[in-house]
Amino acid sequence: MRAGVVLVLCVACNKPRVDTAKETQALLETDRAWATQASAGKNVDSVLAYWSEDARVVMPGQATLQGQSAIRAMVTSGFATPGFHVSWSPETAVVSQSGDLGYVIGTNEFIVPDSTGKTSKLIGRYLTVWRKEPDGRWRCVLDYSTPSPAEVVAKK
Amino acid sequence: MRAGVVLVLCVACNKPRVDTAKETQALLETDRAWATQASAGKNVDSVLAYWSEDARVVMPGQATLQGQSAIRAMVTSGFATPGFHVSWSPETAVVSQSGDLGYVIGTNEFIVPDSTGKTSKLIGRYLTVWRKEPDGRWRCVLDYSTPSPAEVVAKK
Numbered sequence: 683m684r685a686g687v688v689l690v691l692c693v694a695c696n697k698p699r700v701d702t703a704k705e706t707q708a709l710l711e712t713d714r715a716w717a718t719q720a721s722a723g724k725n726v727d728s729v730l731a732y733w734s735e736d737a738r739v740v741m742p743g744q745a746t747l748q749g750q751s752a753i754r755a756m757v758t759s760g761f762a763t764p765g766f767h768v769s770w771s772p773e774t775a776v777v778s779q780s781g782d783l784g785y786v787i788g789t790n791e792f793i794v795p796d797s798t799g800k801t802s803k804l805i806g807r808y809l810t811v812w813r814k815e816p817d818g819r820w821r822c823v824l825d826y827s828t829p830s831p832a833e834v835v836a837k838k
Numbered sequence: 839m840r841a842g843v844v845l846v847l848c849v850a851c852n853k854p855r856v857d858t859a860k861e862t863q864a865l866l867e868t869d870r871a872w873a874t875q876a877s878a879g880k881n882v883d884s885v886l887a888y889w890s891e892d893a894r895v896v897m898p899g900q901a902t903l904q905g906q907s908a909i910r911a912m913v914t915s916g917f918a919t920p921g922f923h924v925s926w927s928p929e930t931a932v933v934s935q936s937g938d939l940g941y942v943i944g945t946n947e948f949i950v951p952d953s954t955g956k957t958s959k960l961i962g963r964y965l966t967v968w969r970k971e972p973d974g975r976w977r978c979v980l981d982y983s984t985p986s987p988a989e990v991v992a993k994k
Binding site (some may be wrong): 738740741742743744745746776777778779780782783784786787807809811824826827828829830831832 | 851894896901902932935936941943963984987
């Protein structure tokens with residue numbers, strides 16, 4: 683009887699165990715892989731695959747983009763613009779105990795050409811919220827970025 | 839024997855159960871209560887209590903503030919400035935299945951006077967990340983805000 687009870691306990695407790703350290707590492711690696719794809723500036727589909735279907739992108743002074751279709755238009759336009767370049771670097775990731783929700787903070791840099799071809803460098807700080815989806819992949823559901831102080835921009 | 843096994847199962851499964859709908863509601867109400875305190879613009883301590891000890895505040899073009907001491911200086915300075923006013927309104931909250939991590943998105947408005955007393959209205963969109971702390975209260979660990987598009991600012 684004792685053996686039977688122990689077995690039942692193990693089955694019951696097994697499910698909610700999440701290795702948060704491992705998930706945090708996976709999330710950081712996902713964000714880094716995403717940054718590599720984005721800064722290559724070539725494959726729209728592979729960059730788009732990191733956002734969830736319902737993702738929201740909120741960039742300084744730009745209209746909120748909601749959903750893959752609106753985000754695809756932004757990425758396509760950026761990649762098609764000569765001189766455009768984006769890069770970012772994660773600083774910290776945190777994952778919930780249940781392993782279904784997490785976030786990443788870091789810094790980013792956009793090089794954006796104007797109509798005359800002259801480029802501006804926009805330095806920012808980002809906070810992305812991620813959801814573990816049914817296929818086991820982390821996907822970005824919220825993508826917020828805000829400008830860094832002028833002195834940080836000037837130093838770069 | 840059957841009754842014994844059922845009892846053990848219930849004890850084992852009881853702990854991880856979190857009512858995420860209830861927690862989401864609690865988080866939204868916490869953010870609303872915080873906004874009420876902040877827009878009153880009087881009690882620095884009661885506003886400060888909503889951030890965690892290690893909270894990070896990231897506002898457009900401003901240096902990143904890390905920790906209660908830096909945040910206290912910002913709040914104290916704002917509340918002491920005649921004509922300063924802040925308000926915000928949450929739109930959506932989401933909580934992890936484990937109930938330890940959540941986020942809120944919404945819109946905010948800062949009225950900021952310059953040295954001549956003339957005020958500017960800054961409209962933004964915010965994303966705050968929250969952690970359930972050992973005392974059972976949700977506290978804000980990340981507080982990011984980014985400017986809304988010019989047309990939104992002009993309409994207000």
